Amino acid sequence: MSELRKIHRTASHELTVLRDVSFSLGEGDTCAIIGPSGSGKTTLLGLCAGLDDATAGSVKLDGQPLEELDQDARAALRNRLVGFVFQSFQLIPTLTAIENVLVPLELRGESGRQKEAAELLRQVGLGDRLDHYPLQLSGGEQQRVALARAFIHRPKILFADEPTGNLDAETAGPIVDMLFRLNRDAGTALVLVTHDPALAAKARRVVKMSGGSIVAEEEHAGV
Numbered sequence: 134m135s136e137l138r139k140i141h142r143t144a145s146h147e148l149t150v151l152r153d154v155s156f157s158l159g160e161g162d163t164c165a166i167i168g169p170s171g172s173g174k175t176t177l178l179g180l181c182a183g184l185d186d187a188t189a190g191s192v193k194l195d196g197q198p199l200e201e202l203d204q205d206a207r208a209a210l211r212n213r214l215v216g217f218v219f220q221s222f223q224l225i226p227t228l229t230a231i232e233n234v235l236v237p238l239e240l241r242g243e244s245g246r247q248k249e250a251a252e253l254l255r256q257v258g259l260g261d262r263l264d265h266y267p268l269q270l271s272g273g274e275q276q277r278v279a280l281a282r283a284f285i286h287r288p289k290i291l292f293a294d295e296p297t298g299n300l301d302a303e304t305a306g307p308i309v310d311m312l313f314r315l316n317r318d319a320g321t322a323l324v325l326v327t328h329d330p331a332l333a334a335k336a337r338r339v340v341k342m343s344g345g346s347i348v349a350e351e352e353h354a355g356v
């Protein structure tokens with residue numbers, strides 16, 4: 134992705150939220166994005182994942198320029214390549230844990246993958262919670278369902294926006310370990326927005342944003 138710019142326009146204001154940000158990530162690589170609240174991290178993630186349109190610039194997913202695709206083609210590409218984990222879990226309240234995990238497959242018209250979904254839920258320690266509804270689960274358990282959902286279609290890249298932001302430290306630790314383990318096992322690239330320096334340090338690259346720009350970048354061996 135290159136020279137990415139995002140301007141929010143309202144009736145009386147123009148707000149430049151991203152200024153010519155350039156960034157790319159190789160297969161299976163891990164990158165943390167840190168920076169103060171309002172610095173554009175969520176906006177950047179939304180553009181990279183094709184959830185939102187850039188005002189200027191180009192985003193390529195798996196070599197495909199998103200701006201050249203129509204909405205349907207983009208949704209199909211997203212469904213094939215991309216997984217998401219949000220701060221607020223975003224499970225569907227009327228579906229059980231296993232039904233939530235199966236949603237990305239349903240969206241592609243694939244059925245009969247209950248066994249895989251159950252196996253993923255087992256891997257995140259919820260083998261005995263398959264038929265529970267989100268409201269019957271703790272925050273940490275809900276985020277583990279969301280992790281299983283994000284990996285069920287074996288995405289090439291996973292975007293996680295403050296995945297532990299709503300969890301206490303004790304709950305967050307195991308979730309983070311699961312996130313990195315699932316990622317490694319599936320060979321998925323990971324872009325992780327976080328306020329937590331310990332979490333950021335688990336990624337091979339750390340990108341720091343401020344005021345809509347990337348202001349620092351460091352690389353290390355990771356875990």
Ligand SMILES: Nc1ncnc2c1ncn2[C@@H]1O[C@H](COP(=O)(O)OP(=O)(O)O)[C@@H](O)[C@H]1O
Pocket residue numbers: 141148150168169170171172173174175176177
């Ligand atoms: N839909 C929107 N309309 C107008 N301004 C927005 C919108 N979404 C985000 N912003 C503004 O863009 C800036 C960056 O927001 P965001 O990407 O959410 O930052 P971060 O995730 O780093 O906290 C903030 O100043 C925010 O108020």
Ligand SMILES: [Mg+2]
Pocket residue numbers: 174175176294
């Ligand atoms: Mg944010």
